[in-house]
Structures are given as structure tokens and as C-alpha cells.
Amino acid sequence: MPSPKYHRILLKIGGEALLGKRDYGIEVEATHQVAKQIKKIHQEKVQIALVIGAGNIWRGVAGSKNGIERATSDYMGMLATVINALAMQDALEKIGVDTRVQSAIEMKAVAEPFIRRRAIRHMEKGRVVILAAGTGSPFFTTDSGAALRALELKCDVLMKATKVDGVYDKDPLEHPDAKKFATISFVDAIKDKSIAVMDASALSLCMDNHLPILVFNLFQNGNLKKAVSGEPIGTLVK
Ligand code: UDP
Numbered sequence: 001m002p003s004p005k006y007h008r009i010l011l012k013i014g015g016e017a018l019l020g021k022r023d024y025g026i027e028v029e030a031t032h033q034v035a036k037q038i039k040k041i042h043q044e045k046v047q048i049a050l051v052i053g054a055g056n057i058w059r060g061v062a063g064s065k066n067g068i069e070r071a072t073s074d075y076m077g078m079l080a081t082v083i084n085a086l087a088m089q090d091a092l093e094k095i096g097v098d099t100r101v102q103s104a105i106e107m108k109a110v111a112e113p114f115i116r117r118r119a120i121r122h123m124e125k126g127r128v129v130i131l132a133a134g135t136g137s138p139f140f141t142t143d144s145g146a147a148l149r150a151l152e153l154k155c156d157v158l159m160k161a162t163k164v165d166g167v168y169d170k171d172p173l174e175h176p177d178a179k180k181f182a183t184i185s186f187v188d189a190i191k192d193k194s195i196a197v198m199d200a201s202a203l204s205l206c207m208d209n210h211l212p213i214l215v216f217n218l219f220q221n222g223n224l225k226k227a228v229s230g231e232p233i234g235t236l237v238k
Contacts, residue, residue: 003229004041004044004045004046004228004229004230005228005229005230006046006156006157006228006230007046007047007156008046008047008048008049008123008153008154008155008156009041009046009047009048009049009155009156009157009158009159009228010049010050010051010146010149010150010153010155010157010158010159011038011048011049011050011051011159011161011224012051012052012053012142012143012146012158012159012160012161013034013050013051013052013053013088013161013218014053014055014142014161014162015052015053015054015055015056015057015080015081015084016053016055016056016163017030017034017056017161017218017219018030018031018034018052018056018084018087018088019056022056024056024057025056025057026056026057026083026084026087028087028091031087031088031090031091032091032094032095034088034091034218035088035091035092035094035095035097036095037218037221037222037223037224037225038050038092038097038128038224039092039095039096039097040222040224040225041224041225041228042097042126042128044225044228045126046228047123047124048123048128048129049119049123049128049129049131049149049150049153049155050088050128050129050130050131051131051134051142051145051146051149052081052084052085052088052130052132052142053081053084053141053142053143054077054078054080054081054083054084054142056084057077057080057083057084058073058076058077058079058080059077060073060074060076060077060138061073063076063077070138070139071138071139074138074139074140075105075138077134078104078105078132078133078134078136078138079105079133081132081133081134081142082101082103082105082107082110082111082132082133084132085101085103085111085130085131085132086101086110086111088130089101089130092128092130097128098125098126098127098128099127099128099129099130100112100119100122100127100128100129100130101129101130101132102114102115102118102119102129102130102131102132103131103132103133104131104132104133104134104135104136104145105132105133105136107133111132114131114133114136114149116152116153119131119149119153120153120154123153129153131145131149133145135148140201141198141199141202143160143198143199143202144199144201144202144205146158146160146202147198147202147203147205147206147211148205150206150211151205151206151209151211155211157211157212157213157214158206158211158212158213158214159213159214159216159224159227160197160198160213160214160215160216161216161217161218161224162215162216162217162218163217163219164217165180165216165217165220165223165233165234166180166181166182166215166216166217166233166234166235167180167181167184167189167195167197167215167235167237168180168181169181170194171194180235181235182232182235182236183235183236183237183238184197184235184236184237185237185238186203186204186206186207186237186238187207189203189237190203190204190207197213197215197235197237198213203237206237212236212237212238213236213237213238214227214234214235214236214237215234215235215236215237216233216234216235217233217234
């Protein structure tokens, strides 16, 4: 592989990536597929921080629509990200990738607390740092957690793994003539609600601090490696 374009990345994976063929929870095989892709870039000495969502288990907004207080429901979502983080830790370590889980909500028996300088040190030592519990605060999403941590940890890019291969002018599943953007501006991504790269607070945090976001499809084998080498895949928001 050509030498990586990005040396330290924050990879954000939605909880749905762990669903596999299930409609709820975790399919172990799906965690292994994700882990294998991560291993390929880890072998190229790319430093990796991983943020995982929990859409496969619990989303705060959905719970609050069913009558659970929003803050409580959000904490439930954050706890669910810890479950996903442990599943990813297991999958990565099974294939020989050293990891540490750090949680924004203290949970000493299963994870270190999030300590910025320690997270950086782990990456320098070649460990993948899995960041659980988002920002640790309700009313946010793991996308915001990813943006925040990417900035704190001085990552070169926030890579947002999705099921589509970038940002289109309309839904590519419904419109075969939909056009993919190679790059878009933060302003357009925030203004155009149909684009839906990330929620507005995550986007504005990245925009204000000049952190590029690469949206790409993790489910095409080899894509993560291509993304890290700077091959033109996905859509770059900058
Ligand atoms: N969450 C939160 N604060 C955070 C991160 C996450 O309250 O900083 C909660 C929120 O309820 C969210 C849930 O955790 O719905 C799961 O995260 P998210 O929806 O971002 O997961 P994804 O869509 O990436 O799978």
C-alpha cells in the first residue's frame, strides 16, 4: 500500500455495522468483518481511535418517544455503546490487534476512564483505543463524541463509516440518477438537511476547528485501507 495519507484517524462506526443480518443486537461475524478491515490499516502503522454508536441496541430519542425521560434514555444509549465497544475489543484482540477501551462514563471493571493523554499514549504504542459512552452527556450523539475526541486526540481526519459510499444529491437507493459529491463544504452539509452526513452540532464542531470528515462505505472490502491511503473514495466534507 502507498504510505498512508492519514497517520492518526478517528473512525466512527454506527452501531448498525454490528447488526449483520440481524435486526437487533450484535452479530459476532459482523464484528469480525469490521475488525479485519481495521487490522489492515493497523498493520500500516496508522494510529486508530474508534468510536462506536449504539443504533443496533438503543437510541435515546426512540426511547423517549416511548415515554422514558430523554436524559435517562440517552444514558441507556451511552451504556449500549459500552456493550458494542467490548464486542469490538473482543473481535480485534482475537485477530491480534492490541486495544484499550476507554469510557466517558466511569466503569472501572470493564474500561479505563477516558484520559486524553493516556489515549494518545495508547495509540503511540500501537493500541487501538476504543472510545465508549460518546461524550458522556445526554442530548448528544456518538457523532458529536467522535468529533470531540478527534479534536482532542489531534486526529488528521474523522472517518465516518456508513452503508453508502458517500454523500449524494438525492437518495441513491430511490433515484438511480443520484449524483455523488467528491467533496462538499461544511456549510452545504449543515444547510441541506437531506444530505444528513452527521447532526449539526457534530458538523459545526468539525467546521469551527477545520477537521475534515470522510464519509465512506465500510462494507466494501478494502475501502478503509483505500480511504487511509487517500484514494478518492467516498465524500470529503471540508
Ligand atoms: N448518546 C448520548 N450522548 C453521547 C453519545 C450517545 O446521549 O454523547 C446516546 C443517545 O441516546 C444516542 C445513543 O447514545 O441515541 C446511541 O448513539 P448513536 O445514536 O449516536 O449511535 P449510532 O447512530 O452511531 O449507532
